[in-house]
Amino acid sequence: EDKVVQSPLSLVVHEGDTVTLNCSYEVTNFRSLLWYKQEKKAPTFLFMLTSSGIEKKSGRLSSILDKKELFSILNITATQTGDSAVYLCARGGRGGADGLTFGKGTHLIIQP
Amino acid sequence: NAGVTQTPKFQVLKTGQSMTLQCAQDMNHNSMYWYRQDPGMGLRLIYYSASEGTTDKGEVPNGYNVSRLNKREFSLRLESAAPSQTSVYFCASSEPWTVNTEAFFGQGTRLTVV
Numbered sequence: 001e002d003k004v005v006q007s008p009l010s011l012v013v014h015e016g017d018t019v020t021l022n023c024s025y026e027v028t029n030f031r032s033l034l035w036y037k038q039e040k041k042a043p044t045f046l047f048m049l050t051s052s053g054i055e056k057k058s059g060r061l062s063s064i065l066d067k068k069e070l071f072s073i074l075n076i077t078a079t080q081t082g083d084s085a086v087y088l089c090a091r092g093g094r095g096g097a098d099g100l101t102f103g104k105g106t107h108l109i110i111q112p
Numbered sequence: 113n114a115g116v117t118q119t120p121k122f123q124v125l126k127t128g129q130s131m132t133l134q135c136a137q138d139m140n141h142n143s144m145y146w147y148r149q150d151p152g153m154g155l156r157l158i159y160y161s162a163s164e165g166t167t168d169k170g171e172v173p174n175g176y177n178v179s180r181l182n183k184r185e186f187s188l189r190l191e192s193a194a195p196s197q198t199s200v201y202f203c204a205s206s207e208p209w210t211v212n213t214e215a216f217f218g219q220g221t222r223l224t225v226v
Contacts, residue, residue, distance in 0.1 A: 009152075034214060042116075042202065042217040043155075088154065093206070093213065099145050099170055100215060104154040 002027040006089050006103035014111050017079050021106045023089030024071040032092030033072050034100065035063055039085045046074070048092065076108075084110045114138050118203050118218035125193045125225045133188040133221050135203030143206045144186035145170075145215065146178060148199040155202065161186055162208065193225045 003026045013019055025033065032050045036043035047056045049065035049072055056063050060079075065072045076083055086107050090100040116137045125131055137144065142163050147155040147170075157170030161180040175197060177189045186205075190197060200222050206215040 041219045045214045045216075048214055090155075093208075093215075095208070099147075099157040099160045100155075101171075102147075102154040102156070104152060 002091055002101045004089055004091050004101055004103040006087075006106050008106060009104060010107040010109070012109045012111060013079060015079055015081060017110075018075065018077045019079060019108065021074040021076075021087050021089075021108070022071060023073070023103055025089075025091055026070065027091045027101070029094045030067070030091070031094050033065055034090045034092050035072070035074050036088040036090065037085045038088055038105070043088055046087075050092075079110045081110045081112055084108060116203055116205055116216050116218035118201075118221050120221060121219065122222050123224070125190075125223065127194060127225060129193050130189065130191050131193065132190075133201055133203075133223075134185070135187065135218060136185045137203075137205040137216070138184065139205060139216065140183070141205035141216075142183070142208055144180065145204040145206075146176075146186070146188045147202045147204065148172065149202060149220075150199050158188065158201075190223075193223075195225045197223065198225045199223060 005024045007022045035046040047063045052067040060077045063074045086105040088105045089103045119134045145160045146158040149155045159178040161167045179187045200220045203218040204215040
């Protein structure tokens with residue numbers, strides 16, 4: 001059975017801090033790992049990672065995958081209150097339409 | 113850009129009642145999914161459909177049925193609602209998985225069964 005484990009489950013920091021969110025996985029036939037941000041409603045896509053050691057970056061957010069140690073991290077620098085959300089990590093689809101397997105998410109709160 | 117549209121957004125049911133959650137996507141995706149999200153549990157896959165006319169069970173299918181009406185629409189039916197089905201339900205769609213495929217989510221349906 002595939003497992004995706006995120007840590008911490010919740011995190012409270014002050015505006016301007018840098019945070020690192022963790023995602024470890026045990027999956028068969030691994031193809032990709034995805035990060036989503038969920039505010040009040042639908043998860044919105046952040047990154048898809050398929051290769052080890054290649055950082056993906058979007059503004060203050062960045063993510064990297066380690067396929068040897070089976071984990072990924074999501075970094076957010078210079079955090080803002082708008083970064084408050086649940087961040088979800090998921091094992092990507094492997095063919096056909098087998099769906100994503102999600103971790104439980106990290107609830108990030110940025111205090112002013 | 114509608115993307116994935118779910119109806120209704122909110123629903124309260126009594127135990128034993130039935131209802132159908134509707135989902136439609138306008139991105140011409142072949143694959144569609146239903147997830148439920150419960151506090152502390154993340155999103156869990158209920159059913160998925162690789163293409164029109166095909167459906168498969170996910171992680172938590174008990175108590176649900178689905179219909180892939182056409183390429184655009186994928187509905188989720190609760191025949192006899194139970195309090196354990198109180199949850200937020202998300203529909204999603206994607207192309208068949210490749211290394212560059214993501215899933216797009218609807219805005220969710222918050223269902224309460226009393």
